Each structure stands twice: as C-alpha cells, then as structure tokens.
Amino acid sequence: MSKLRGNPEAFEGLTSVMSLAQMRSVVRAEEKKIALWSGAVSAGKTFVSLWAFLMAIMEAPKGGNIIIVGRTLDTVYTNVFVLLQNPEIFGELTKYVSYTRGAKTATILGRTVFLYGANDASSETKIRGSTVGLAYVDEVTILPEGFWDMLMTRLRVAGARVLATTNPGSKNHWLRKKWILKAEKKNLIHFPFTMDDNPSLKPGYIADMKAQFAGVFYDRFIRGLWTNAEGAVYNSWDEKKHMIRWQDMPPIARVLALGADYGTTNTTAALLLGITAEERPRLVLMDEWSYSSKKHHGHTLSDAQLSARLLEWLDGTEHSPHGQVIPEMLILDPSAASLRAQLAESGRNTWPAHNRVDKGIALVASLLSAGVLLITDRCEGVLEEITEYSWDPKATEAGEDKVEKVDDHFMDAMRYAIYTTRSTWLPYLRYALAA
Ligand SMILES: Nc1ncnc2c1ncn2[C@@H]1O[C@H](COP(=O)(O)OP(=O)(O)OP(=O)(O)O)[C@@H](O)[C@H]1O
Numbered sequence: 001m002s003k004l005r006g007n008p009e010a011f012e013g014l015t016s017v018m019s020l021a022q023m024r025s026v027v028r029a030e031e032k033k034i035a036l037w038s039g040a041v042s043a044g045k046t047f048v049s050l051w052a053f054l055m056a057i058m059e060a061p062k063g064g065n066i067i068i069v070g071r072t073l074d075t076v077y078t079n080v081f082v083l084l085q086n087p088e089i090f091g092e093l094t095k096y097v098s099y100t101r102g103a104k105t106a107t108i109l110g111r112t113v114f115l116y117g118a119n120d121a122s123s124e125t126k127i128r129g130s131t132v133g134l135a136y137v138d139e140v141t142i143l144p145e146g147f148w149d150m151l152m153t154r155l156r157v158a159g160a161r162v163l164a165t166t167n168p169g170s171k172n173h174w175l176r177k178k179w180i181l182k183a184e185k186k187n188l189i190h191f192p193f194t195m196d197d198n199p200s201l202k203p204g205y206i207a208d209m210k211a212q213f214a215g216v217f218y219d220r221f222i223r224g225l226w227t228n229a230e231g232a233v234y235n236s237w238d239e240k241k242h243m244i245r246w247q248d249m250p251p252i253a254r255v256l257a258l259g260a261d262y263g264t265t266n267t268t269a270a271l272l273l274g275i276t277a278e279e280r281p282r283l284v285l286m287d288e289w290s291y292s293s294k295k296h297h298g299h300t301l302s303d304a305q306l307s308a309r310l311l312e313w314l315d316g317t318e319h320s321p322h323g324q325v326i327p328e329m330l331i332l333d334p335s336a337a338s339l340r341a342q343l344a345e346s347g348r349n350t351w352p353a354h355n356r357v358d359k360g361i362a363l364v365a366s367l368l369s370a371g372v373l374l375i376t377d378r379c380e381g382v383l384e385e386i387t388e389y390s391w392d393p394k395a396t397e398a399g400e401d402k403v404e405k406v407d408d409h410f411m412d413a414m415r416y417a418i419y420t421t422r423s424t425w426l427p428y429l430r431y432a433l434a435a
C-alpha cells in the first residue's frame with residue numbers, strides 16, 4: 001500500500017475516465033457503512049465499485065478480513081477479477097492484483113483477500129465466526145438473504161464496510177424492502193445506475209443491448225427498475241411470427257443439440273435445436289419427442305425403455321425436410337443421472353444442462369423478442385406450454401421470480417437446449433442480439 005502511494009506510475013496508463021455519476025458515487029460511498037450500486041447491465045457499476053473497493057482496501061481496518069463474495073468462485077473470477085486484472089481499465093494497479101482462477105484467496109494492494117461463493121442457504125456457515133473489515137459483494141440479489149444477514153453480523157470492527165453491486169430484482173425482493181427502502185436506518189447509500197452513466201459505451205451498443213431483453217428483463221436490465229415478474233413469461237410470443245410449418249423449415253446449417261427434460265411419472269420431453277443456413281441465421285426448434293405416463297394409463301417406462309424409445313425416434317425419424325440430422329450434443333436435465341447412464345450404455349455421450357432458470361428464461365425471451373427463434377408445428381408440446389407458462393404471483397409476493405408449477409417440461413427442454421449451447425450459436429446471432 002505504501003509502495004503504491006510512493007509510486008505515482010501506478011496511476012499512469014489509464015484510459016478510463018469516469019462519468020459524473022460514477023465519480024460522485026465513489027466519493028459518496030464513503031459516507032455510509034454499506035454502499036450499493038444497482039441498475040442496468042453494463043452501466044459501469046462493477047467498474048466504479050471496484051475503484052471504490054481499491055480505495056477502501058487502502059483504508060481497511062487491520063482487525064478484520066477483506067473478502068469478496070459472489071454466487072460462485074467462478075462468477076467472482078469472471079465478474080470481478082477479469083475487470084480488476086485488465087490493464088486498460090486499471091493500468092499499473094493491475095500489478096498489485098494477484099489472483100489465480102479458482103483459488104480461494106487473492107492478494108490486492110498487499111492485503112490478502114478471501115473469496116467466497118454463496119449460492120445456497122448453507123453458505124452462511126463459511127463466514128460464521130469470522131470478523132470482516134471490508135466486503136465486496138457481487139450480484140447481491142441472487143445471494144441467499146441468510147448470507148447477507150450473516151455478513152452484517154460479521155462487521156464488528158470499527159470502520160468495517162460493505163460495497164455491493166446488483167441488477168435489480170422484484171419490487172418485493174428482501175434487498176429492496178429491508179435495505180434500500182430503509183437506507184437511512186441501515187446506514188446504507190444506494191446508487192441507481194443506467195447505461196447512460198457508463199461513458200465507455202460505443203454508439204449503437206445501447207441499442208444492441210436493448211434488443212437483447214424483453215418484458216420484465218427489459219425493465220430490470222435496461223431501465224434499471226425494480227419490477228415484478230407478472231403474467232406470461234414469454235409475453236412476446238406471437239404464433240404468426242414464431243411458428244412455422246415443419247415443411248417450410250429453412251435449410252439447417254447445424255443441428256446444435258437435442259435438449260431433454262426427464263421425468264419418471266412426469267413427462268420426458270425432448271427437442272431438437274437447429275440453426276438455419278440463412279444469411280441472417282435463426283434458431284429453430286425442429287422436432288419434438290415425449291413420453292408421458294399420464295397419456296398411457298399411468299404406465300411408466302424404465303430408463304432403459306425411455307432411452308431406447310428416444311433413440312429410436314432420434315435415429316429413425318426424418319427431423320428436417322432437408323435431409324438427415326445428427327445433433328452435435330445430447331443435453332439432459334441435470335437431475336437425469338440414471339437416464340444419462342443408460343444412454344452412455346448405448347454409446348451416447350450426454351451433457352448435463354446448464355440450469356440457470358432466470359438466465360435461461362431471459363435468453364429465450366430475448367430470442368423471441370428479436371424474432372430469431374422459430375418453432376415448427378411438430379413441436380406440439382412447446383406450442384401448448386408456451387402460452388400457459390406464467391410467473392407465480394405467490395412467489396412474486398415473496399420477492400422471488402418463480403414460474404407457476406404447471407406442466408413445463410417442454411419449456412425446460414427448450415431452455416436446456418438453448419441456454420447450454422449459447423456459446424456455439426451466439427456468434428451467428430450477433431447481428432440480432434449483439435451480446
Ligand atoms: N468510466 C469508464 N471508463 C472506461 N470503461 C468503463 C467505464 N465505466 C465502465 N466501463 C466498462 O464498461 C463495461 C461495463 O461496465 P461494468 O462491468 O462495470 O457494468 P455493470 O454495471 O457492472 O454491468 P452488469 O450489470 O452487466 O454487471 C466494463 O468493461 C467496464 O470496464
């Protein structure tokens with residue numbers, strides 16, 4: 001630290017200049033014990049809060065630990081350290097940041113920093129008993145409330161502080177109701193940000209981002225508002241725009257995946273996801289298979305039978321009017337371990353689906369809103385569910401985003417196929433989504 005102060009070159013070579021709102025927030029953050037930046041994506045919240053964090057590290061009380069908290073160590077790496085170690089942003093200061101991806105500690109400005117992932121209710125035990133002098137918290141709204149509450153009890157040295165960023169959530173979210181709305185009492189200062197507060201965004205970028213989000217996600221991630229998720233999840237669904245006849249399917253460049261949701265008494269639903277060979281490629285849900293015991297007088301199938309029937313359909317049916325189709329990946333419900341094992345026995349390699357419900361839904365919603373997801377009339381289950389798929393008003397009351405527990409097997413299969421393969425298809429769809 002003293003090394004840094006006596007070394008003015010550390011501040012040289014920086015290309016970043018803060019906006020007024022950013023600068024003001026760095027200064028004012030010091031007024032309160034807790035500083036919270038909330039708002040739109042790419043609004044510069046992480047950037048500016050990390051500046052505030054670096055400054056706070058220099059002043060942090062010696063009697064407590066410095067910690068960084070995120071959903072997982074991996075998200076801490078991608079959301080925090082990628083920025084912190086970028087010399088274009090932090091210049092020579094990056095030399096004072098030493099971290100190896102996956103490690104549980106880092107060294108920043110000569111101080112040891114402890115890293116925590118807090119993704120379930122039991123995570124709070126990780127910091128129980130410790131004393132925290134300074135905490136940086138990433139994505140607060142998706143951390144368990146119990147972890148946040150536990151963190152507050154750990155700030156028991158004089159001068160202990162918390163800096164946190166998040167995208168907004170529902171109006172009833174605990175962070176809004178119990179902390180933001182009671183800011184004065186809680187010794188908290190809140191900075192709401194939008195993309196206009198980030199001076200580095202190139203012209204056109206904001207417009208591109210706007211095209212990526214729809215409905216409640218637009219209000220939260222673009223407008224930076226705390227809003228409830230209500231009504232239909234895919235409210236931009238339009239049969240005329242999104243549904244095509246199977247025989248009218250455009251030529252397919254790649255069949256990206258078979259995505260499947262697994263049930264024993266519930267429906268097992270499988271969908272084929274392709275990407276068109278058009279100049280402006282689109283995603284297509286090409287074909288669908290399912291088995292439901294309810295539709296067979298309660299008769300359930302063993303994993304071996306399910307696997308055999310699924311493969312018989314996959315290998316033995318024409319899924320595209322343009323010729324043979326072999327999916328590049330078989331993506332299965334992460335809880336379908338037994339079916340995965342069965343498919344492995346048949347020589348089929350499968351992948352567990354990435355199951356981030358919120359992110360998966362947001363991605364599908366944005367594809368629909370951009371008009372780049374087509375669904376053929378063979379996907380009857382999808383067509384049946386997509387209009388019924390709704391946010392649960394009870395969960396909304398509790399400040400959570402949950403979909404109503406009705407039949408959603410095809411919705412899950414769709415999400416698995418699309419979200420898990422996103423890094424493969426995003427480059428083709430950048431023209432529409434600009435991620
Ligand atoms: N003043 C600035 N000068 C240069 N680059 C900036 C500035 N503010 C933000 N940026 C850059 O803009 C990008 C988006 O900013 P940042 O990651 O802080 O946004 P965010 O609000 O945390 O978004 P998200 O909600 O998506 O996490 C980053 O690459 C960041 O380095």
Ligand SMILES: [Mg+2]
Nearest residue numbers: 045046079165
């Ligand atoms: Mg951020």
